Amino acid sequence: xxxxxPSRQLWLCLRxxxxxxxxxxxxxxxxxxxxxxxxxxxxxxxxxxxxLEPGLSVGNALLLLEDPQALQLHxxxxxxxxxxxxxxxxxxxxxxxxxxxxxxxxxxRDNDLLECHQLQLEISRSLKLFHGLPSLLQQLREHLQQxxxxxxxxxxxxxxxxxxxxxxxxxxxxTAETAPTGDNFMQQxxxxxxxxxxxxxxTARQWLPRLQQVGMHTFQQLLQxxxxxxxxxxxxxxxxxxxxxxxxxxxxxxxxxPPLRFSCQRQLNFAxxxxxxxxxxxxxxxxxxxxxxxxxQLHCNGLQxxxxxxxxxxxxxxxxLSEPLNITAPLLRLTQLRLEQQPLPRAVESLMLxxxxxxxxxxxxxxxxxxxxxxxxxxxNPLLDLLRARLGREQLSQLRLQDEHLPEYQQQLVDAGxxxxxxxxxxxxxxxxxxxLRSQPHPVAxxxxxxxxxxxxxxxxxxxxxxxxxxRDYFVARDPRGLHWVYCDRHSGQWFIHGxxx
Amino acid sequence: xxxxxxxxxxxxxxxxxxxxxxxTPGHQHSRPTGHxxxxxxxxxxGWPLGASSELLLPHPCGGELSLLWPLLQQCxxxxxxxxDPPQLxxxxxxxxxxxxxxxxxxxxxxxxxxxxxxSRQALLSGACEVVIGWNRYHQIHNRDQRQLQQxxxxxxxxxxxxxxxxxxHNPSPCALRLLLQPLAQxxxxxxxxxxxxQLQITVLKQRGGWSGQTLQIPLHHGQLPSHQTASAxxxxxxxxxxxxxxxxxxxxxxxxxxxPPSSSVPGH
Numbered sequence: 001x002x003x004x005x006p007s008r009q010l011w012l013c014l015r016x017x018x019x020x021x022x023x024x025x026x027x028x029x030x031x032x033x034x035x036x037x038x039x040x041x042x043x044x045x046x047x048x049x050x051x052l053e054p055g056l057s058v059g060n061a062l063l064l065l066e067d068p069q070a071l072q073l074h075x076x077x078x079x080x081x082x083x084x085x086x087x088x089x090x091x092x093x094x095x096x097x098x099x100x101x102x103x104x105x106x107x108x109r110d111n112d113l114l115e116c117h118q119l120q121l122e123i124s125r126s127l128k129l130f131h132g133l134p135s136l137l138q139q140l141r142e143h144l145q146q147x148x149x150x151x152x153x154x155x156x157x158x159x160x161x162x163x164x165x166x167x168x169x170x171x172x173x174x175t176a177e178t179a180p181t182g183d184n185f186m187q188q189x190x191x192x193x194x195x196x197x198x199x200x201x202x203t204a205r206q207w208l209p210r211l212q213q214v215g216m217h218t219f220q221q222l223l224q225x226x227x228x229x230x231x232x233x234x235x236x237x238x239x240x241x242x243x244x245x246x247x248x249x250x251x252x253x254x255x256x257x258p259p260l261r262f263s264c265q266r267q268l269n270f271a272x273x274x275x276x277x278x279x280x281x282x283x284x285x286x287x288x289x290x291x292x293x294x295x296x297q298l299h300c301n302g303l304q305x306x307x308x309x310x311x312x313x314x315x316x317x318x319x320x321l322s323e324p325l326n327i328t329a330p331l332l333r334l335t336q337l338r339l340e341q342q343p344l345p346r347a348v349e350s351l352m353l354x355x356x357x358x359x360x361x362x363x364x365x366x367x368x369x370x371x372x373x374x375x376x377x378x379x380x381n382p383l384l385d386l387l388r389a390r391l392g393r394e395q396l397s398q399l400r401l402q403d404e405h406l407p408e409y410q411q412q413l414v415d416a417g418x419x420x421x422x423x424x425x426x427x428x429x430x431x432x433x434x435x436x437l438r439s440q441p442h443p444v445a446x447x448x449x450x451x452x453x454x455x456x457x458x459x460x461x462x463x464x465x466x467x468x469x470x471x472r473d474y475f476v477a478r479d480p481r482g483l484h485w486v487y488c489d490r491h492s493g494q495w496f497i498h499g500x501x502x
Numbered sequence: 503x504x505x506x507x508x509x510x511x512x513x514x515x516x517x518x519x520x521x522x523x524x525x526t527p528g529h530q531h532s533r534p535t536g537h538x539x540x541x542x543x544x545x546x547x548g549w550p551l552g553a554s555s556e557l558l559l560p561h562p563c564g565g566e567l568s569l570l571w572p573l574l575q576q577c578x579x580x581x582x583x584x585x586d587p588p589q590l591x592x593x594x595x596x597x598x599x600x601x602x603x604x605x606x607x608x609x610x611x612x613x614x615x616x617x618x619x620x621s622r623q624a625l626l627s628g629a630c631e632v633v634i635g636w637n638r639y640h641q642i643h644n645r646d647q648r649q650l651q652q653x654x655x656x657x658x659x660x661x662x663x664x665x666x667x668x669x670x671h672n673p674s675p676c677a678l679r680l681l682l683q684p685l686a687q688x689x690x691x692x693x694x695x696x697x698x699x700q701l702q703i704t705v706l707k708q709r710g711g712w713s714g715q716t717l718q719i720p721l722h723h724g725q726l727p728s729h730q731t732a733s734a735x736x737x738x739x740x741x742x743x744x745x746x747x748x749x750x751x752x753x754x755x756x757x758x759x760x761x762p763p764s765s766s767v768p769g770h
Contacts (some may be wrong), residue, residue, distance in 0.1 A: 380581050380607070383627035387609060387620055397608045399593040411593040413608075420604040423597065432726045433595035435567045436588070456726075476726060481561055482684060483699075483722060499592055501722045502567040 010124035013162035098122035157182040158247035190220035203237030271347035299324030301357035323381030337389035405463035434499030441496035452477035536572020545711030552655040553677035562588035580631035614639040625653035679706040
């Protein structure tokens with residue numbers, strides 16, 4: 001059996017042995033356990049100190065305790081664990097594109113083989129970028145610690161080897177000066193007890209007891225056996241497992257693909273009804289969004305907040321942007337304004353941030369001399385977003401010119417930010433046109449009954465014969481407040497002020 | 503000065519391809535008002551850039567646009583933001599004056615705080631060349647006014663604030679304050695007034711210059727064709743063209759005053 005084939009791959013296995021406990025909100029001092037099927041599965045150090053053990057049933061555990069109320073029981077939530085692990089994979093994606101959640105259980109059959117949670121990172125191709133292995137490991141560790149994750153890590157030349165070596169060594173984080181070769185790893189693996197292979201392959205249940213029966217207890221002993229005979233006696237499953245450990249047979253990995261939909265959730269320790277406190281979780285969530293966007297060279301066009309209240313109701317706040325953004329600060333500001341405009345009804349227990357409107361960034365050129373142009377052509381969009389977030393969409397408008405006869409139809413109020421076509425038709429200068437138009441014509445008395453004094457010849461406008469036929473005579477008129485544009489409706493004989501000259 | 507410089511540098515400086523920082527447009531402090539008489543009276547020769555100007559009017563729609571339209575005409579790159587305009591701008595008329603209405607933003611506030619905040623954001627953003635606010639509420643506090651002025655300076659915008667005439671005796675930190683009065687209604691002395699459409703402007707305050715100047719600019723420029731407005735008002739009914747019989751005119755009932763002959767329209 002040849003193990004001398006040089007393996008260029010380098011895998012880093014990140015293990016989270018207390019993952020379900022890590023996900024619980026921090027409550028210092030109180031013993032916490034995670035329960036699955038009425039059995040204690042994960043216990044925090046305080047719970048262990050109380051004499052509780054994994055595998056104990058909940059009933060027994062409560063009997064053992066002096067103060068059963070103090071024990072916090074949490075039901076295991078596999079979905080949440082998986083989601084959170086994907087979040088960590090997201091962080092690791094900064095360092096290598098080859099990240100996989102390991103092992104991959106497609107059908108849940110092998111779930112119990114490897115109960116703890118792993119990520120496998122193939123880092124051999126990132127070494128140069130990060131200036132060598134020690135620096136890469138150091139940066140990765142700091143990056144994860146910043147986000148509150150302290151996994152155990154181990155190196156190997158295949159995913160299985162990396163995991164096995166992590167089982168053997170107690171060091172929480174590898175301290176290799178240079179990238180070890182496959183041979184180094186195989187040597188380290190030699191001393192491993194054979195029992196360690198048990199969770200690695202679904203067929204291990206069949207061949208492992210038989211190997212132990214014939215007196216093989218270490219990995220070294222197994223490696224010394226001729227490969228063909230092993231295959232004949234114990235089945236191809238064993239060979240497959242061995243090849244995957246030695247790296248001669250690549251283990252298929254389902255690589256983590258960063259989703260093109262951003263979603264993150266924060267569970268608060270206590271209900272918050274002081275909105276200024278809500279800024280901290282919101283800021284950290286938006287930072288996560290920013291990182292997500294920058295990794296993919298994306299911008300987001302809008303986002304959605306969902307707040308879960310103490311009474312299990314939820315409220316949503318949408319934020320639409322007129323210009324794609326990928327920076328935290330303006331997003332946080334807009335969110336705050338949005339919440340000021342429409343405050344939340346009740347205390348908030350947990351928050352969710354989602355964004356599906358993601359676009360690839362358009363790379364822009366900036367001018368070399370700032371004072372020459374950058375400040376002059378600043379976009380209106382950030383301003384529109386700000387105003388919209390505080391005042392609401394309906395308080396902002398623009399005017400669109402229309403080709404119509406009646407003045408009130410010659411322009412239309414549209415949402416601010418709508419792209420408007422260039423209008424080439426200008427009205428002849430011979431027509432009197434006021435600069436101000438009343439949205440509703442204001443009825444006035446006729447000129448000979450004390451109304452405004454007429455100054456001009458009439459201008460007849462006729463239109464809309466297909467609906468309500470409009471026939472109006474427009475005049476320039478004066479009253480003590482200035483010049484107005486008045487008209488007489490030919491059908492009713494009523495006079496109206498329609499505009500003001502200013 | 504260039505003689506004292508070493509030769510190569512002097513030659514470089516004279517080279518037309520070398521760009522020098524002092525040619526930037528950032529050195530302007532004002533925009534021409536478009537009214538020569540007013541430019542003359544203002545020591546900056548125009549609207550102060552990056553500062554607030556206050557126009558005091560007897561009532562909204564009282565001639566402010568007659569004063570401001572040349573300024574708005576100049577805004578072709580950045581936006582014009584109108585905050586709480588008293589009525590809707592009539593876009594065809596604005597376009598006819600050469601104002602770009604595609605970059606005209608209308609903002610309507612509901613409270614004084616919202617109005618102040620919107621003005622401030624519009625100024626700060628730097629995206630608006632001119633921000634015009636119609637003060638519908640009580641007088642703006644000194645502190646808020648200073649904030650607005652600072653925002654205008656940060657965004658290099660022109661802030662125009664239109665306030666009721668009653669505020670003219672209250673102090674204000676605005677860099678320029680003008681009192682606008684449409685001249686006494688000519689309808690009172692219909693035939694004495696030679697040129698009825700004038701707006702009288704009094705400079706109440708200008709930062710760094712003398713105040714007290716009084717001048718007149720034409721009112722309703724570009725809105726009324728000159729030959730259509732009659733200096734003699736028609737105080738009674740008039741002859742409407744009859745849509746059914748174009749030759750005959752309709753005379754509305756009960757004329758109280760004799761109809762002046764249509765030949766009294768000037769320009770004929």
